[in-house]
Amino acid sequence: MNTRRLVTDAVLIALYVVLNFYTIRLGWLNISLAAFPILVAALLYGWADGLIVGAMSGFISQLLTYGLSVTTIMWMLPTLVRGLMVGLYATKRGFDLNRKQIGFIVLVSCLVVTLLNTAALYADSLIYHYPVALTLGTIALRLVSSVVMAVVFTIITPKAIQLLRAASAAERTEYLDQMEQQIRTYEAQNKTGNRVLDTI
Numbered sequence: 001m002n003t004r005r006l007v008t009d010a011v012l013i014a015l016y017v018v019l020n021f022y023t024i025r026l027g028w029l030n031i032s033l034a035a036f037p038i039l040v041a042a043l044l045y046g047w048a049d050g051l052i053v054g055a056m057s058g059f060i061s062q063l064l065t066y067g068l069s070v071t072t073i074m075w076m077l078p079t080l081v082r083g084l085m086v087g088l089y090a091t092k093r094g095f096d097l098n099r100k101q102i103g104f105i106v107l108v109s110c111l112v113v114t115l116l117n118t119a120a121l122y123a124d125s126l127i128y129h130y131p132v133a134l135t136l137g138t139i140a141l142r143l144v145s146s147v148v149m150a151v152v153f154t155i156i157t158p159k160a161i162q163l164l165r166a167a168s169a170a171e172r173t174e175y176l177d178q179m180e181q182q183i184r185t186y187e188a189q190n191k192t193g194n195r196v197l198d199t200i
Helices: 003-021 036-045 047-065 072-092 099-128 132-137 139-189 195-199
Strands: 024-026 029-031
Touching: 003 036, 003 047, 029 139, 036 047, 036 072, 036 099, 036 139, 047 072, 072 099, 099 132, 099 139, 132 139
Parallel strands: none
Antiparallel strands: 024 029
16 A cells, blocks of 8 residues: 555545534434545545545544444444445446446445444444334434435545546656656766666
8 A cells, every 4th residue: 555545545534534523413314425435435446445444434433423332343334344345346347437336336335334323223222221113213214315325425426536536647647757757867867888788
């Protein structure tokens, strides 16, 4: 993993934490753009980065919002799974996904995350003794919200990936141009007149 990629992952983790603080919480229903950085990491770099960004984002957010608890790992699992799922799918497709493919994996990941969050909420309700009916009674609403957020992510994520890749390509081209110029300068300074030595 290169420095640029590591820094990008760290920025995406920080962005997740910030976006998570701006979540609209309506009882057991959350409306949030926090998953966006995990999707970007997974679609841009693959499953390992998706997993890292997902796991660290979930852990830091859980720690800052609720502290450590018996169910902290259960609450980390949905973000970790999202990054892993989307990253594996992107890797399998060679990172060349069209909008339909992105929409498909984003929708599947949103539904899986909703089910995992509901399982964590259910475990919390059993451990901390709050009404189980509230947890299970809101699952239909949570699934609808999940589909709506999948549509939003499908609209904004491909453009973000395209912009990040374009920036990377421009930097890469600039770097290669600089390297080529440095090689030419070096060649000009070190000509011996002997073809064998100049080739070496």
